[in-house]
Amino acid sequence: MKFDVRDxxxxxxxxxxxxxxxxxxxxxxxxxxVPITAQTLGIMLAGAVLGAWRGAAAVVVFLLLVLVGLPxxxxxxxxxxxxxxxxAGYLFGWILGAFVTGAIVxxxxxxxxxxxxxxxxxxxxILVIYAVGVPVQAFVTHLPLGATALSSTVFLPGDLIKxxxxxxxxxxxxRAYPRAFGDQVRVTPAAKVDATVR
Amino acid sequence: MIALYRxxxxxxxxxxxxxxxxxxxxxxxxxxxxxxxxxxxxxxxALVVAGYFAAGFGPLEILRQLWTLxxxxxxxxxxxxxxxxxxxxxxxxxxxxxxxxxxxLVTLTTRTSALLDAVERGLGPLRRxxxxxxxxxxxxxxxxxxxxxxxxxxxxxxxAQRARGAKPRLRILVMPLLVxxxxxxxxxxxxxxxxxxx
Numbered sequence: 001m002k003f004d005v006r007d008x009x010x011x012x013x014x015x016x017x018x019x020x021x022x023x024x025x026x027x028x029x030x031x032x033x034v035p036i037t038a039q040t041l042g043i044m045l046a047g048a049v050l051g052a053w054r055g056a057a058a059v060v061v062f063l064l065l066v067l068v069g070l071p072x073x074x075x076x077x078x079x080x081x082x083x084x085x086x087x088a089g090y091l092f093g094w095i096l097g098a099f100v101t102g103a104i105v106x107x108x109x110x111x112x113x114x115x116x117x118x119x120x121x122x123x124x125x126i127l128v129i130y131a132v133g134v135p136v137q138a139f140v141t142h143l144p145l146g147a148t149a150l151s152s153t154v155f156l157p158g159d160l161i162k163x164x165x166x167x168x169x170x171x172x173x174x175r176a177y178p179r180a181f182g183d184q185v186r187v188t189p190a191a192k193v194d195a196t197v198r
Numbered sequence: 199m200i201a202l203y204r205x206x207x208x209x210x211x212x213x214x215x216x217x218x219x220x221x222x223x224x225x226x227x228x229x230x231x232x233x234x235x236x237x238x239x240x241x242x243x244a245l246v247v248a249g250y251f252a253a254g255f256g257p258l259e260i261l262r263q264l265w266t267l268x269x270x271x272x273x274x275x276x277x278x279x280x281x282x283x284x285x286x287x288x289x290x291x292x293x294x295x296x297x298x299x300x301x302x303l304v305t306l307t308t309r310t311s312a313l314l315d316a317v318e319r320g321l322g323p324l325r326r327x328x329x330x331x332x333x334x335x336x337x338x339x340x341x342x343x344x345x346x347x348x349x350x351x352x353x354x355x356x357x358a359q360r361a362r363g364a365k366p367r368l369r370i371l372v373m374p375l376l377v378x379x380x381x382x383x384x385x386x387x388x389x390x391x392x393x394x395x396x
Contacts, residue, residue, distance in 0.1 A: 002328070003333075005387055005390045005391055005395050006383075006384070006387030006388075006390075006391065007387075008333065008336065008337050008340070008387075008390070009340070009383045009384070009386040009387035009390060010380065010383045010384075010387065011337055012337045012340035012341045012344055012383070012386070013341075013344055013348070013379050013380065013382060013383035013386065014379075014383075015337070015341040016341050016344040016345045016347070016348045016379070017348055017375070017376070017379050019341070019345050019348075020345065020348045020349050020352050020375075021372075023349060023352075038368065038372075041368070041372070045372075045376065049376070049380070057337075061334070061337050061338055061341055062341070064317055064334070064338060065338055065341060065342065067313070067317065068310050068313035068314050068317060069201045069202045069203050069305045069308065069310045069313055070201055070202070070310065070342070071200070071201075071202055072345075075269070076266075077266070078202055078305070079202045079301065079302055079304075079305030079306075080219065080222055080301035080302070080304050080305050081267075081298040081299075081301035081302040081305065082298075082301075083301065084222075084223075084226040084230075084297045084298060084300075084301045085270055085294060085297070085298045085301075086270060086273070086274055086294055087270075139230065140230055140294060140297075141274055141277075141278065141290050141291075141294055142234065142290045142293075143277065143278055143281060143282065143290065144281070147277070147280075147281040147282075148277070151277040151280070151281075165368055165369050165372070168369055169369060169372055169373050169376065172373050173373065173376050173377065173380075176373075176377050177376075177377045177380060177381065179380075179384060180376070180377070180380035180383075180384075
């Protein structure tokens, strides 16, 4: 996969968007009381908007910046600690999750549709992330796999809401600024007219 | 953006970043796999505390770092207690905290720029599959400079919506944020192309 300079700029900006979604107070989500993060919304959007490869690259860049000690995870967390803690697997799962989301939403280089975007966000943004995160959490905390999987369902309702929001935003962005989706998706004349009218 | 690094001149500060990261990963895995009884964990945590003192951090810093782990502790302990007897749950939680505190020590004693260099060097072998470490470094640097720009967009969107009396909601905030940010990405890409970057 070869990225051109414009791709690099999009990747950098999306990595920054994921970071900003984690700044406490920047994004209102459940009153900031609980450590629930809007950052998985950023993961879904990275895949849905940038596509599989560029979306995954944006997540990798974001995670590398966290690794080198920038407090970019929600709640000001960062550093090497988060990569050895219970949630390490979810962070690694973000990479694959963004990739799968992008692969589904941009399947066949077609324009995103409602059902494909929703499916991509649920499969890539939730199922794939849990599939990587739960076994690693079980490994780190020595809790049996079944029990870990069961306890992780606590976060499922929030993630489903995020998948709905990510779908709405992706389809809205497609109407408002189709250029954001890059050259990967062929912009139809109708979409172009749509964009200029708005 | 304030990095998590704390300046100092201890032997731990002077260790090169790359080997320190590799040693951390090996130690973290070793503790996670083998430390299954309370005595091992007590020994390991005593070593980690000794490490903090050797790096010139007092008890106050240790407590401050433990406080940032409160959510990890709470979530781990609660899920463990539901499924496992209390002593086992406490042991497992203790081990998780020890490993994360060890990783945090590496982050606290290693300059962000040194870690960035180590990451870039560590990506060297990936050149064979087409990853250019210099480009990864460029994107990471771009992301760091773009984060404040995107955070500024988020703040101005929030203020504008507040001025209009709109209730802060995730979707109506992220939607314009994406449009503004991705327009910025395209301008950034155009600027890079105009300067002959590729």
